[in-house]
Amino acid sequence: MxxxxxxxxxxxEWSKDRSGEVPRAHRNYDxxxxxxxxxxxFTRAVRAAKLDRMFxxxxxxxxxxxxxxxxxxxTDLTNVGTLVSGAMDGGLIVWDTMLKKPRVTINAxxxxxxxxxxxxxxxxxxxxxxxxxxRMWDMDQSExxxxxxxxxVAEYLGDFPFSSIDHHYRRPHFATSSEFVLIWxxxxxxxxxxxxxxxxxxxxxxxxxxxxxxxxxxMTDRGVCVYDLRTKCAHTKVVMExxxxxxxxxxxxxxxxxAGSDDWNCYLFDLRLPGRPRNVFQGHIHPVTSxxxxxxxxxxxxxxxxxxxxxxxxxxxxxxxSQELFHTKRMAKVFSVKWSLDNNYIFSGSEDANVRIWKxxxxxxxxxxxxxxxxxxxxxxxxRDKYSNFQEVRKITNQRNxxxxxxxxxxxxxxxxxxxxxxxxxxxxxxxxxxLAKRKVVQSIK
Numbered sequence: 066m067x068x069x070x071x072x073x074x075x076x077x078e079w080s081k082d083r084s085g086e087v088p089r090a091h092r093n094y095d096x097x098x099x100x101x102x103x104x105x106x107f108t109r110a111v112r113a114a115k116l117d118r119m120f121x122x123x124x125x126x127x128x129x130x131x132x133x134x135x136x137x138x139x140t141d142l143t144n145v146g147t148l149v150s151g152a153m154d155g156g157l158i159v160w161d162t163m164l165k166k167p168r169v170t171i172n173a174x175x176x177x178x179x180x181x182x183x184x185x186x187x188x189x190x191x192x193x194x195x196x197x198x199x200r201m202w203d204m205d206q207s208e209x210x211x212x213x214x215x216x217x218v219a220e221y222l223g224d225f226p227f228s229s230i231d232h233h234y235r236r237p238h239f240a241t242s243s244e245f246v247l248i249w250x251x252x253x254x255x256x257x258x259x260x261x262x263x264x265x266x267x268x269x270x271x272x273x274x275x276x277x278x279x280x281x282x283x284m285t286d287r288g289v290c291v292y293d294l295r296t297k298c299a300h301t302k303v304v305m306e307x308x309x310x311x312x313x314x315x316x317x318x319x320x321x322x323x324a325g326s327d328d329w330n331c332y333l334f335d336l337r338l339p340g341r342p343r344n345v346f347q348g349h350i351h352p353v354t355s356x357x358x359x360x361x362x363x364x365x366x367x368x369x370x371x372x373x374x375x376x377x378x379x380x381x382x383x384x385x386x387s388q389e390l391f392h393t394k395r396m397a398k399v400f401s402v403k404w405s406l407d408n409n410y411i412f413s414g415s416e417d418a419n420v421r422i423w424k425x426x427x428x429x430x431x432x433x434x435x436x437x438x439x440x441x442x443x444x445x446x447x448x449r450d451k452y453s454n455f456q457e458v459r460k461i462t463n464q465r466n467x468x469x470x471x472x473x474x475x476x477x478x479x480x481x482x483x484x485x486x487x488x489x490x491x492x493x494x495x496x497x498x499x500x501l502a503k504r505k506v507v508q509s510i511k
Contacts, residue, residue: 077435077436078436078437078440079436080436081436081437082435082436082437082438086437086438087437089437106448106451106452107452109445109448110448110449110451110452110455110458111452111457111458111461112445113445113446113448113449114449114458114461114462115461116428116445117428117446117449117462118428118461118462118464120428121427121428122424122428123389123391123423123424123427124391124393124421124422124423124424125410125421125422125423125424125431126165126421126422127419127420127421127422128148128150128160128162128165128167128419128420128421128422129418129419130158130160130170130420131150131152131154131156131158131418131419131420132152132154132156132418133152133153133154133156133418134152134153134398134400134414134415134416134418135150135151135152135400135401135414135415135418135419135420136151136152136153136177136178136179136180136400136401136414137150137151137180137181137229137400137401138150138151138181138401138402138403138412138414138420139181139182139183140183140403140405140406140412141183141187141204142183142185142186142187142406143185143186143187144187145405145406146161146162146163147159147160147161147162147183147187147204148160148162148403148412148420149181149183149190150181150401150414150420151173151178151179151180151181151192152177152418153177153178154177155172155173155174155175155176155177155178155194155196156170156171156172156173156178157170157171157172157178157181157190157192157202158170158171159171159190159204160420162405162410162412162422165422169215171202171214171215172214173192173194173200173202173217174192174194174196174198174200175194175196176194176195176196176226177194177195178192178193178194179193179194179195179227179228179229179230180192180227180229180230180231180241181193181230182230182231182232182239183204183232184232184237185232185234185235187204188203188204188205189201189202189203189204189218189251190202190203190204191230191232191239192230193227193228193229193230193241194226194227195227195228196226197222197223197224197225197226197227198220198221198222198223198227199220199221199223199227199230199239199241199249200217200219200220200221201217201218201219201220201221201251202215202217202218203215203218219251219254220254221249221254222254223241223243223247224243224244225243225244225245226243227241227242227243228242228243228266228267228268228269229241229242229268229269229270229271230242230270231270231271231272232272233272233277234272234273234274234277235277236277237251237252238250238251238257239251240270240272240280241270242267242268242269242270242282243266243267244261244266244267245259245260245261245267246259246261246267246270246282246292247259247260248260248280248294258297260280260290260292260299262288262290262299262302263284263286263288265285265286265288266284266285267282267283267284267285268282268283268284268285268308268309268310269282269283269309269310269311269312270282270283271312271313271314271322272314273314273319274314274315274316274319275314275316275317275319276319278293278294278295279291279292279293279294279300279319280292280293280294281312281314281322282312283308283309283310283311283312283324284308285308286304287304287305287306287307287308287309288302288303288304288305289302289303289304289305289309289312289324289334290302291336300336301336301339303334303339303340305326305332306328307326307327307328308326308327309324309326309332310325310326310327310352310353310354310355311324311325311353311354311355311356312324312325312356313356313357313358313365314358315358315362316358316360316361317361317362318362320335320336320337321333321334321335321336321343322334323346323356323358323365324356325352325353325354325355325356325367325369326352326353327352327353328352329347329349329350329351329353329369329478330345330346330347330349330353331345331346331349331353331356331365331367331377332344332345332346333345333346333379344379346367346377346387347386348375348377348386348387348390348475349367349369349371349373350369350371350471350474350475350478351369351370351371351398352369352370353367353368353369354368354369354370354398354400354401355367355368355399355400355401355402356368356402357402357403357404358404359404359408359425360404360406360407360408361408362379363378363379363380364377364378364379364388364425365377365379365404366402366404366411367402368399368400368401368402368413368415369398369399370398370399371398371471371474372392372396372397372398372399372415372468373390373391373392373396373399373468373471374390374391374399374411374413374423375387375389375390375391376388376389376390376391376411376425386463389427389465390465390467391411391413391423392468395417396413396415396417396419396421397415397416397417398415398416399413399414399415399416400414400415400416401414402414404425405425408425409424409425409426410422410423410424410425411423411424411425449462
């Protein structure tokens with residue numbers, strides 16, 4: 066019996082996308098036949114890093130429709146192209162991000178819309194306002210009645226102004242934050258659960274995406290609390306040096322969440338080690354107003370009052386600087402950020418009443434890649450990552466055009482931190498030179 070080996074080739078891989086492309090050819094990767102392969106690869110890696118920065122154009126477009134600050138954003142789990150935004154003038158807009166046009170504009174509240182969320186089934190949208198009212202809107206009705214003003218399906222009255230809202234991922238419940246943390250049933254007008262820890266206001270709350278009965282919230286007493294809806298009690302509380310303004314759970318690890326603080330930093334916490342943060346991400350020069358995780362759980366983005374949006378990578382636990390920096394000349398303070406469900410775009414709402422769309426991967430083309438073009442793009446990316454630790458490649462990859470006022474403020478911040486570190490070292494050294502009886506071992510508590 067004669068053995069026959071069949072060669073199968075896909076027309077998609079071997080056909081040319083353009084008439085001017087060089088046809089694909091076979092290569093022999095034997096190292097003995099390519100003695101200069103490492104040098105050639107390094108040269109290509111440097112060129113790939115340069116091309117990556119040359120074609121980095123993250124800004125996609127702006128959605129104009131609000132007349133005041135965009136305070137909150139929400140995405141639909143059933144439709145990638147749907148985005149809901151709420152503004153401080155009480156307006157609510159359902160956007161079609163593919164067409165960059167609003168599907169419907171709603172005068173939802175008399176006061177500011179502090180939070181919006183969409184139910185996991187994509188049927189209803191909830192808006193919480195500082196006028197002590199939570200309204201439920203029908204998403205299908207808003208599409209069919211685009212020419213008229215939709216009416217709310219239900220209303221939920223509270224005793225205090227609401228500051229945020231989030232929907233449960235498995236049950237028809239949603240959580241709101243005000244003076245207390247309240248759990249509401251969609252079919253009831255009164256809250257079914259109530260959580261409180263102290264007398265301070267709760268500024269932000271988020272439900273876990275994996276362990277959906279875990280609820281985390283930020284408080285004005287500089288605390289970050291985690292509650293368990295099953296046991297109806299508090300799980301843990303972390304007190305920080307300054308107030309946390311927002312937080313977001315990791316969609317992949319139920320024990321991890323990131324919190325944005327007024328001290329310009331983002332903190333990564335793990336419930337298994339609640340005493341201290343796992344990592345501190347620096348870069349902003351003003352308070353962080355909003356954070357959100359990527360659907361893959363490997364990155365997260367943050368918006369700040371310094372008019373920028375930054376992206377960090379969690380895999381580089383020793384590196385606290387941001388991977389990407391998004392800004393425009395006309396963009397004002399950023400109050401809300403949201404990562405798209407297809408992991409390709411980032412939405413940001415700012416004080417100039419615009420919702421901006423950014424590419425999560427700044428240099429990747431928006432159009433689909435196929436054939437030899439896709440193979441070339443993946444090959445150059447692999448070379449850039451392989452030689453990313455070399456100084457020539459790292460210098461080009463980390464280069465960003467930072468605004469002048471941000472660069473100056475960051476340098477001033479580093480000098481202040483250096484002076485404080487020198488003072489602390491001198492203080493510790495002088496304290497250790499004292500006799501043991503004169504050292505301050507126990508701190509007095511009044």
